Amino acid sequence: MMNSPFRISSHAAGLTALAVSAAFVGACDNRPATEAAVTAVPVTPVVAPATAEVAAVAPAAYGVHDHAAHAQAQPASDTERTVSTGTTAEVGAGELLTIERMMPEQVFANSENRFTLKASNNSDKILHNVVLHHAMIGDFQVVQTNTPSEVKVPQGVQKGERGDQQMAEQSFxxxxxxxxxxxxxxxxxxxxxxxxxxxxxxxxxxAAECAPIQVVAPQVTMEHLFVDAEGNPVSQAYLCDDVFVMYRLQNVGTGxxxxxxxxxxxxQGxxxxxGQRSISLDVDPIGAGETFESEPVQLDLEQAKIQRSGMMxxxxxxxxxxxxxxxxxxxxxxxLMKPELTLQVRSPGEQFFGRDVSIEAVVENVSDVPARxxxxxxxxxxxxxxxxxxxxxxxxxxxxxxxxELAPGESRTVGVTFRPASPGDYSGxxxxxxxxxxxxxxPVQLSVVGIPALQLETIDTQDPVEVGAETTYRxxxxNEGNAADTNLTITGQLPEGFAFVSGSEDVTxxxxxxxxxVYESLDAGEEIYFEVVARAEQPGRVKFTLNVKSDNLADAEETEPTTAF
Structure with a gap:
């Protein structure tokens, strides 16, 4: 039978060590010495009784023997001593239970005295069903304990005058x-x-042999995220933005x-x-403390039907x-955001050539979101x-x-000023x-109107002119303007007293x-030239007259005076 794995020590001044044999163990609990220890198999009680003396060696009547191995008392103080007594046995890795006893070296008859027993688990095992037994051999009456106990008298113990108090066994x-x-x-x-x-x-x-069983409780949190192309979370987006949805699952529990x-x-939207309106994905098991992030799924935001406010x-x-x-x-x-703009255009429609032209556009953001x-x-x-x-x-x-950028409700006028290089009609x-x-x-329509400017010039080659002689009117x-003149009608009158001799081909x-x-058009910089030859038939101061009409010129007259003698 294996010895119990615990150690008993007593503390009282004056005695350093006192070993008690198995025979004494039998005397304390009325069992043969061979039964003093109980095998330290789990769930099997292990018993190792021991004694400590007060004032003298125990009488032989109780089976107490003073062995040669006992240490002699060494006084340390007047009131206490330290006694280490009992046996120590090991099971497995070493000692499991230690019992310490703190008591006085001597006590006084018929007066109350106190001592303390301390049981300590020095192992890494859990000790179950721990029962601490104590018996006082002699004339001793227990008055009280700080822990409830069961009291019994072992069989075969001789009762004295105080009956079962002669060896009352208390079990705590x-x-x-x-x-x-x-x-x-x-x-x-x-x-x-x-x-x-x-x-x-x-x-x-x-002594329990314990095996750990880990109890785990996985706990998963899930985030639903709208993100941009770089994976950054977004809470608002324009319809033409690249937006994705993704899911982040984290196991914040155990297991x-x-x-x-x-x-x-x-x-909706x-x-x-x-083209799918639903998303489904399978996620493999997630370990404790691990995080799963899904692949982003791109969304088609332009399918959303946003009202005029531009926001949904x-x-x-x-x-x-x-x-x-x-x-x-x-x-x-x-x-979701969709800006809405309005556009108005201001243009002169028509402008004279040579002057600056200004075209303006008024742009307004009529939505509730910024227009970028x-x-x-x-x-x-x-x-x-x-x-x-x-x-x-x-x-x-x-x-x-x-x-x-235009803020919601903001409008801006932008314009450009320029000068056309030539007259004409423009559209854009x-x-x-x-x-x-x-x-x-x-649409923008612009007509750049040029200004025709006709200059009439008439000269005579011979002035004065002798009667009977000829002179030529050139x-x-x-058109000295910057635009063509159209539908020119040209007429003239010979001076009075002059006869027509000849003229340019077109002259009648x-x-x-x-x-x-009639000349349909005379472009800017162009000219009409003709000559008329006339003969003076009578003297006088007369004049050659030229009349021109056009779409731009109501009536113009040019004269050239001539003196005939």
Missing amino acids: NIGVLMPGDSREVTIAGRPGGEGQLHSCVWADYS ETGRITVNEELP LVAAD DVFGRAIGTGDRVSDLSGSSPLT DVVVTLPLPADAQRVSLNDASLTVADGGILID VAVANGYCAVRLEK VRII NENGELSLP
Whole structure:
């Protein structure tokens, strides 16, 4: 039978060590010495009683022997001594239970005295059913204890005058001692008379062999995220933005999850880029402390039907189901934005050539969201000169005027001033466009009107002219303006007393009334030239008259005086 793995020591000044044999153990609990120890098998009580003397060696009547191995008392103080007594046995790794006893070296008859027993678990095992036994051999009456106990008298013990108090065994049920724990029992009693007392102590317990079983509780959180192309979370987006939806699941508990399925019915107005209105994905088990992030799924935001305000709120929500998870969901809001612009164009419609022309566009953001990257394009003649913006803070980029951003309700007027290089009719389109906004176009018509300016010039080659002689009238009609003159009618009258001799090919004479064919157009810088030869038939101061009419000139007259003698 294996010895019990516990050690007993007693503390009282004056005695350093006292060993008690197995025979004495039998005397304390009325068992043969061979039964003093109980095998330390789990659930089997282990008993190792021991004694400590007070004032003298125990009488032989109680089976107490003073062995040669006993140490002699060494006084340390007047009131206490330290006694280490008992046997120590090991099971497995070493000692399991230690019992310490703190008591006085001597006590006084018929007065109350106290001593303490301390049971300590020095092992890494859990000790169950720990029962601490104590018996006082001699005339001793227990008055009180700090721990409830069961009192019995072992069979075969001779009763004295005090009956069962001669060797009353007290059993203190300590219960469970965890590794490193200890319990103290305090006993108060009164000796009946002079003599010797013997304190016996032993213990029963079961040493449990424990195997750990880990209890885990996976706990999963799920985030529903709208993100941009770089994976950054977004809470608002323009319809032409690249927006994705993704899911982040994190196991913040202990233990691995089972497989999880995530499902989402996309909110009204949203579809995935592949045209599907729902998303479903399977997630492999997630270990404790691990995080799963799904691949982003691109959305087609342009399918959303946004009202004139340019703003719509949607709410995405996904549900997760699977083994060892419950109430798993994630959600996030998204504001969809679509700016709306209006465009008005102001143009003179017609302008005289040689003057500056200004064309303006008024762009207004009539939505509730910012309009970004607004660009206005105004039509210009290819040969426009002296072009300038009416607002120096604006810049021209890629042929358009960049406004950058218009806040909700904000309007901006942009304009350009230029000078046409030539008269003519011009047409073009003014355009306003912005990020995610509908392109707006307005036609622009411009007529650059030139000004014709006819100069009439008539000279005679011979003046004065002798009667009977001839003179030649040279006529020039020059368009000195910047536009053509049209439908020119040219007539003339010979001087009085002069006869028509000849004229240029187109000149017609009828009784001195001269005419030329109608000229449909005379462009700027062009001229009409003709000559008329006349003979003076009578003296006098007379004049040659030229009349010109056109669409631009109501009636013009030019005269050239001539003197005949």
